[in-house]
Amino acid sequence: MSANFSAIIRATVFIVIALVLCGIIFEIAGYPGIQTFDAIIDGAFLRRNALEHALRWALPLFITATGVVISFRAGYFNIGAQGQFYVGAICAAFVAEWLKGYPGAVVVPLCFVAGTAGGALWALWPGLLRLRSGADEVITTLMGNFLAGLLLVYVTAGPLKDPSGSGQQASSRPLEAAYRISTSNGVSPTIIGIAIFVGLAMWFLVNRTAFGVLSGLGGRNPTMVQWQGASVWRIGLASFLISGALAGLAGTIELMGPNGRLAGGFLPAHGFTAVLIALVAGLSITGTAIAAFFFGGLASAALYLPVIAGLPSAAIDIINAAIALFITAKSRFVDRLANIWRRPWTTS
Amino acid sequence: MKEPPDVVLACRNIYVTYGEVVALDDVSINFRGGMIHAVVGQNGAGKTTFARTVAGLVRPATGSLEINGRPIPGGNVNDARSAGVELVHQSFALPPSFTVAEAMQFGADGGRLYTRAALERRWQAHLDALDVKVRAGAQIRSLTVEQQQAVEIARALVTDASLLILDEPTAVLSPEGADKLFERIRRLKERGVTIILILHKIREVLAVSDTVSVLRGGQLIDGPLPAADIDAETLASLIIGPSGRAIAEEDRNSLTGATPPTTDGAATTAVTSAPMLSLTNVTTLSDGDGPPLDSVDLTVHAGEIVGVAGVEGNGQRTLVRAISALADVASGTLEIDGHDMADSSLLSRRALGLRVIPFERNVEGLSLTSPLWENWSVGRLLSKPLHAAIRPDGLRRDCRAAFDDWDVRYSNVEQRAGSLSGGNAQKVILSREMDDAARLIVAAQPTRGLDIGATAFVWDALRDARQRGCGVVFVSSDLDEIFDVADRVVVMFAGRVVAEFCAPFDLATVGSAMTGAQA
Numbered sequence: 001m002s003a004n005f006s007a008i009i010r011a012t013v014f015i016v017i018a019l020v021l022c023g024i025i026f027e028i029a030g031y032p033g034i035q036t037f038d039a040i041i042d043g044a045f046l047r048r049n050a051l052e053h054a055l056r057w058a059l060p061l062f063i064t065a066t067g068v069v070i071s072f073r074a075g076y077f078n079i080g081a082q083g084q085f086y087v088g089a090i091c092a093a094f095v096a097e098w099l100k101g102y103p104g105a106v107v108v109p110l111c112f113v114a115g116t117a118g119g120a121l122w123a124l125w126p127g128l129l130r131l132r133s134g135a136d137e138v139i140t141t142l143m144g145n146f147l148a149g150l151l152l153v154y155v156t157a158g159p160l161k162d163p164s165g166s167g168q169q170a171s172s173r174p175l176e177a178a179y180r181i182s183t184s185n186g187v188s189p190t191i192i193g194i195a196i197f198v199g200l201a202m203w204f205l206v207n208r209t210a211f212g213v214l215s216g217l218g219g220r221n222p223t224m225v226q227w228q229g230a231s232v233w234r235i236g237l238a239s240f241l242i243s244g245a246l247a248g249l250a251g252t253i254e255l256m257g258p259n260g261r262l263a264g265g266f267l268p269a270h271g272f273t274a275v276l277i278a279l280v281a282g283l284s285i286t287g288t289a290i291a292a293f294f295f296g297g298l299a300s301a302a303l304y305l306p307v308i309a310g311l312p313s314a315a316i317d318i319i320n321a322a323i324a325l326f327i328t329a330k331s332r333f334v335d336r337l338a339n340i341w342r343r344p345w346t347t348s
Numbered sequence: 349m350k351e352p353p354d355v356v357l358a359c360r361n362i363y364v365t366y367g368e369v370v371a372l373d374d375v376s377i378n379f380r381g382g383m384i385h386a387v388v389g390q391n392g393a394g395k396t397t398f399a400r401t402v403a404g405l406v407r408p409a410t411g412s413l414e415i416n417g418r419p420i421p422g423g424n425v426n427d428a429r430s431a432g433v434e435l436v437h438q439s440f441a442l443p444p445s446f447t448v449a450e451a452m453q454f455g456a457d458g459g460r461l462y463t464r465a466a467l468e469r470r471w472q473a474h475l476d477a478l479d480v481k482v483r484a485g486a487q488i489r490s491l492t493v494e495q496q497q498a499v500e501i502a503r504a505l506v507t508d509a510s511l512l513i514l515d516e517p518t519a520v521l522s523p524e525g526a527d528k529l530f531e532r533i534r535r536l537k538e539r540g541v542t543i544i545l546i547l548h549k550i551r552e553v554l555a556v557s558d559t560v561s562v563l564r565g566g567q568l569i570d571g572p573l574p575a576a577d578i579d580a581e582t583l584a585s586l587i588i589g590p591s592g593r594a595i596a597e598e599d600r601n602s603l604t605g606a607t608p609p610t611t612d613g614a615a616t617t618a619v620t621s622a623p624m625l626s627l628t629n630v631t632t633l634s635d636g637d638g639p640p641l642d643s644v645d646l647t648v649h650a651g652e653i654v655g656v657a658g659v660e661g662n663g664q665r666t667l668v669r670a671i672s673a674l675a676d677v678a679s680g681t682l683e684i685d686g687h688d689m690a691d692s693s694l695l696s697r698r699a700l701g702l703r704v705i706p707f708e709r710n711v712e713g714l715s716l717t718s719p720l721w722e723n724w725s726v727g728r729l730l731s732k733p734l735h736a737a738i739r740p741d742g743l744r745r746d747c748r749a750a751f752d753d754w755d756v757r758y759s760n761v762e763q764r765a766g767s768l769s770g771g772n773a774q775k776v777i778l779s780r781e782m783d784d785a786a787r788l789i790v791a792a793q794p795t796r797g798l799d800i801g802a803t804a805f806v807w808d809a810l811r812d813a814r815q816r817g818c819g820v821v822f823v824s825s826d827l828d829e830i831f832d833v834a835d836r837v838v839v840m841f842a843g844r845v846v847a848e849f850c851a852p853f854d855l856a857t858v859g860s861a862m863t864g865a866q867a
Contacts, residue, residue, distance in 0.1 A: 216718065
C-alpha cells in the first residue's frame with residue numbers, strides 16, 4: 001500500500017513539474033499560461049460530455065497501455081505498441097472485408113480474433129529475435145512501427161482502397177454498420193465491457209498468477225530467476241505476445257468503433273501515449289487505468305483547443321513530451337520526495 | 349635510504365558513516381614507520397573502510413589524518429598519493445587486455461609517448477628491482493593471480509610509496525602463495541616501506557606482522573599491540589568479542605584462522621549410501637565465464653559434505669553452473685540420485701531435490717528491488733505452470749513462517765530484499781533452498797562477506813542438512829572453513845579436479861595441490 005502511495009506521489013510530482021515547465025513554454029510562445037491550462041482542463045474534463053470524450057480516447061489507450069505494462073514488467077521494452085496497434089487494425093479490416101455480407105454476430109468476433117492475433121504476430125518476431133539472438137527489442141519494435149505504418153499506407157491505397165474516396169488521404173471502405181461496435185463518439189457498452197474485462201484479466205495475471213510474480217522478478221533480475229531454473233523463453237515470449245495482442249485489440253476497437261475505416265497514418269501517437277501511460281502509472285494496472293483517463297482527457301482537449309479556445313492543439317503534444325521527459329529522467333529530487341513514504345520499509 | 353620517521357600514519361577520532369551505518373566509530377591510532385602492521389577483524393568490522401579512508405577514497409565525517417607528520421585532508425586520493433600512501437585493493441583493478449608495462453605506465457604518469465620497447469625496458473627494470481618475475485610485455489590476463497598481485501604491488505610502489513596498504517591480499521592466494529607474498533613484504537620492509545596488512549586470519553597475522561590492531565563493529569578494540577607479545581587465543585577473543593552465540597571451539601579456530609586447521613572429527617562414517625550426485629568425465633565448452641571443466645569426476649553421497657577447494661577462478665564456478673544446468677555438459681555423464689540428468693533442465697533437477705546457493709548473493713541469489721516474499725517464493729512458483737493462479741496471502745504466510753524458522757531479521761515480507769544485511773539476505777536464501785525436499789545442496793561461497801555469527805550459522809545449517817541425509821557440495825576458497833565443515837575435499841585447478849583428500853586433512857598437502865603442483 002505504502003509503495004503504491006509513493007508511486008502515486010512520484011507520478012503526481014513529475015506531472016506537476018512538467019506542467020510548470022509547459023506553462024513557461026506557453027508564456028514564451030505568447031499564449032497566457034494560466035488561461036491555456038484553464039482551457040485544457042475545461043476541454044479535457046469540465047465541459048459538457050467531457051467525460052464521454054475523455055473515455056473515447058482513454059479506453060483504447062488503457063488496453064494498449066496494459067499490454068505495455070506486461071512487457072515492461074518482464075524487462076522487455078516493447079515500444080512497438082504503435083505498430084502492433086496498426087497491424088491489429090489491418091488484420092481486422094481484412095477479415096471484415098472478406099466476410100462482407102455475413103451477419104455481425106459471426107464477423108465481429110472473428111475480426112477481434114484476427115486483430116488480436118495480428119498484434120501478437122507483430123510482437124512475435126521482435127520477441128523471437130530478442131530471445132534467440134539477443135537483438136535489442138527497443139530497436140526492432142521501433143523499426144516495426146515504421147514497417148507497420150508503411151503497411152497501413154499500402155493497404156489503404158491498395159487492397160482495401162475505397163474507390164469513392166476523394167480526400168487527400170487514402171482510406172479503406174467504411175465498415176458495414178452491422179460490424180460497428182460503437183458510433184463515431186467511440187463509447188459503447190461493448191467497448192467499456194472489453195476494457196473492464198482486459199483490466200480485470202491483466203490485474204489478475206499480474207497479481208494472482210505465477211507468471212505475474214515470476215515475470216516481475218525476471219524483469220528486475222533475470223539472472224536470479226535463471227539460477228532458480230526459470231525458462232526465459234516461455235516468460236519472455238508470453239510477455240511479448242500478450243503485449244502485442246492487447247495493442248492489436250485496441251487497434252481493432254478503433255477500427256470497428258469510432259473510426260469505422262482504416263485511414264493511412266491514423267492515430268499516429270496512440271502507441272507512444274500508451275508507453276507514457278504505462279510509465280506514469282509505475283507499471284501498475286490500477287495506475288494505468290487512472291493515467292489512461294488523464295491522458296484520454298488531454299487527447300480530447302487537443303481536438304477542443306483550436307475549435308473552442310483558439311489555441312494550438314500542439315499544446316497537448318508539448319505537455320505529453322514534457323511529462324515523458326520528466327518521467328524517464330531519473331530525478332533525485334523526486335526520488336527523495338517519494339522515499340519519505342517508503343522509508344519505514346527499509347530497515348537493515 | 350631515508351630513515352623512516354617515528355609515526356608514519358596518525359589517525360585521530362576518525363568517524364565514517366555510510367548512510368545510517370557507522371563504519372568507523374571514533375578510531376584513533378598511530379602506526380610507526382618501517383614496520384609491518386596488521387589490522388584484523390571480522391567481516392563488517394570496518395577494515396576495508398579503514399584502508400580506504402587512509403588512501404583517500406573515503407572521506408571521514410570527522411577526524412584528522414596525518415602522514416609523515418603532515419596533515420592530509422581526507423577524501424582525496426591524489427593528496428594521499430602525493431603523501432606516499434598506496435592501496436592494493438582486494439579485487440584487482442588491472443585492465444586485462446593491457447600488457448604489464450602498459451598497466452604500470454597507466455598508473456604512473458600516463459600522458460607521454462613511448463615506444464613499446466622503451467616502455468617495457470623501463471618497467472622490466474622496475475619489476476626486476478622488486479624481484480617480480482614477470483615479463484613486462486606479458487598481457488595481464490595471461491598472468492596467474494599471484495603474479496597479478498605482485499604486479500599490483502609493484503605498480504603501487506612506482507610512485508615511491510612510503511606507506512603501502514594491502515587489503516586482504518591473501519584471500520586470493522593459495523597458502524604457498526601467501527608465504528611468497530609475506531616474503532616479498534618482508535623485503536619491502538627492509539627497504540624502509542611501512543606496510544599495513546588488512547587480514548582476517550590470525551595465523552597469518554602472527555606469521556608476518558610486527559604489530560596487530562583489532563577492529564570490531566567499527567571500533568578500535570586494541571592496538572597496535574606488538575605481535576610477539578600476543579597469542580592466538582587472546583587475539584581470537586579480541587576479534588570475536590563477547591558473542592551472543594556460543595560457537596564451538598573447533599569453529600572458533602576456523603573462523604579466526606587461529607591455528608592450522610585440523611579435521612572435524614564428526615561424521616566420517618563409512619559411506620555406503622548411493623551417490624546423490626555423480627559426475628563422470630565431465631567436460632564443458634568454454635563460454636567466457638571462467639575456465640571450462642576438463643574431465644571432472646566428482647561423487648557426493650547422501651549424508652556427506654564434500655568441500656571443493658581451490659584458488660578462486662579455477663573452474664569452481666563452472667562446476668556449480670554445470671550442476672545447475674547453466675553450463676552445457678559437452679561430454680561425460682552427470683547423474684543426480686541415479687538419474688542421468690546431463691541434458692535436463694534445472695527445473696527437472698530441482699524436482700529431484702537439487703538446491704543451489706549461488707556465488708553472488710545479490711545478483712544470482714536475490715532480486716534486490718523485489719519484495720522478500722517474491723524472492724522466497726520463486727522456487728515454488730516455478731514448479732507450477734505459468735498460468736497457475738496463486739494466493740499471495742498464503743505465500744506470504746509461508747514465507748513468514750520459514751523466516752521465523754531460520755531466524756531472519758526483517759520487518760515486513762513486502763520490504764525489498766536489498767534492505768537486508770548480508771547475513772540476513774543469506775538466511776533468506778537458505779530458508780528458500782534448504783527446504784524439506786532438498787536432497788542435494790550446492791553451496792557456493794555461502795559465507796563470503798558474512799560476519800562470524802552468520803558464518804557459524806551457515807556452517808550449522810550445512811551440517812544439519814548432512815544430518816538429515818542431504819548430499820552437500822561446499823565450494824569455498826577458504827581452507828580453514830573447508831577443513832572444518834567438509835568430510836572430504838577435492839581440489840580444483842585450471843578446470844580440473846587435481847586431488848582428493850579424506851580426513852585428516854593436511855594444510856600443506858592440500859595447499860600445494862591448489863597451486864597445481866600435483867597435477
